[in-house]
Amino acid sequence: MKKELLDKLTSKDAVIGIVGLGYVGLPLMLRYNEVGFRVLGFDIDQTKVEALMQGQSYIEHIPAAAIANARAGGFEATADFARASEADALIICVPTPLNKYREPDLSFVLDTTDSLVPHLRRGQIVSLESTTYPGTTDEELLPRIQSRGMKVGEDIFLVYSPEREDPGNPDFTTRTIPKVCGGITEACQEAGLALYGGVIDRVVPVSSTRAAEMTKLLENIHRAVNIGLVNEMKIVADKMGIDIHEVIRAAATKPFGFVPYHPGPGLGGHCIPIDPFYLTWKAREYGLHTRFIELAGEVNSAMPDWVVSKIANALNERKKSINGSRVLVLGIAYKKNVDDMRESPSVHIMERLRALGADVAYSDPHVPQFPKMREHHFDLASIALTPESIAQYDCVVLATDHDRFDYASIQASAQLVVDSRGKYLSILPNVVKA
Structure with a gap:
């Protein structure tokens, strides 16, 4: 089984299944497609599947042209996990969030694995890329896979290889970021190195x-x-x-x-x-x-609360309260120059301001409409920044320092700027560092 799999991976005749087509899975799909593998993508979100099948992208830094090229190169997306049997490799790239008690929520990983297990077959390799605690692969995935009656390391192969994507970073690509890989057995490790060695410049083996x-x-x-x-x-x-x-x-x-x-x-x-x-x-x-x-x-x-306290103090010095003030938050993506909203501190700042009675708005050139999120709810669209629109707000909060913001114009037009990113270097009368 191992030799047959290695031959397929080496010759690029293997079908690569990417499970979870988000910020990690989609770039990985593009890389495998780029070097000539046939790629089958799986996602439970039917709207994502339909968009990809139409050659569209839903991630800002991945252009639609790249998806269209992948489609022309044989890429397919599906929500039908029964098609997992078609793949020679299944790479799991699903979220691993925390619950409200700050405990691991492995439901996405385990539900995904349970959806795949009935369709696993001999000669496949399964790789988990989702970040998790030590022991997840051998404690949770291994027994589920072996429940099919196949022996891991002989009939089927299992590895863990953590994702290292950095959305929006132009200096590194999926190909150039070294890939760590550990297998359940030596045979699993050998298969894992073959799986990634053909698409990543450097694969770093570890013992387990x-x-x-x-x-x-x-x-x-x-x-x-x-x-x-x-x-x-x-x-x-x-x-x-x-x-x-x-x-x-x-x-x-x-x-x-x-x-x-x-x-x-x-x-x-x-x-x-x-x-x-x-x-x-x-x-x-x-x-x-x-x-x-x-x-x-x-x-x-505690840092969002620190920023809100700086906003409150700055408004208070101008004889205003947060309650009733109009506050514009600049940047709601979690870091500069991307549209990624996951765990963004900007959203926590907006929620705290709203709870204190502020009239909250935002401007973000990368996020035109506040997205649907599991825990955060705002019915807002991005405000266009003009000298007139900026001047209407009692406070402008710089939360994410996108390059597309005109910082000189913002400072010149704003009544008050609270800068949480250290963008303004000089001492200015209407700028407060937070």
Whole structure:
């Protein structure tokens, strides 16, 4: 079975199944299609399937032309998981959020696996890319797959290879970002390296699926902890009347021993605000309390409240209250130059302002209409920025520093700007750093 699979992957005769066609799955589909594999995409969202089949894209940084080219190259999208038997490789790229208790919600991974299992066959490889806690692949996926009566490592192959997509980053592509891969057995590992080796410039083998799962968590915990540190430093510097952004720029001139991290209004994206708590939860099983990780999470989670307090103080100094004030939030994507709204701190700021009685609006060139979200609800569309429209608001909050904003015009037109991204370097009478 292994030789037959390896031959198919090497010759590009294998059919690649991508399960979950979002920010991770769609670029991966394009890469496999680009090098000549036939790709079959699976998603439970029928509207996504229909859009892809019509050559349309629903992710801003992925052009429709790329989808149309993939369709011409044989790509198909479907919501019919029974077609999983057609694929030689099944790569699972579905969300792994937290529940309201900050505990892992594996329902997407497990429901997806349960939908695939009845249609698995000998000679396939299954790869999980969703970020999760160490042990998920061998504790949850392995027994489900073996329930089909197939032996993993002989009849069918199972690996974990964490996604490393960075939406909107022009410096790295799916091809150029090294890929970590760990298999349940040596044969699984060999199949995993063949699966990714034909499309990724560098594949990094590790000794087990658990090591691969922990690798992804370490990457994101490293960022979360350092961002938590610099966010706390920002609060201390603010109390001392020091511009933390000036300090960071100065510290970054040291050619060794310092890596600049930048404070902001909170953490966003599907990884950094969520992944550390997957390890925190799993560590409890071993009687461990991950104090460092949880402290960073507390600091980062408090940043939207910090920004709102700065807004309240700034308005108060101008003899206004939040209640009844018109507040315009600039940027509601979680980071600059993308349309990705996942875990955006901007939305938490908007909710807190609304709860305090503010009349909230937003402007974001990448998000023309506030999308439907599971936990956040605003019936709003992006405001066009003109000197006249900006001047109508009591406060303009810079939450996401998109390059397409005209910062000079915003500052010149606004009554008050609360800058949570350190975009304004000089001291200006109507700008408050947050």
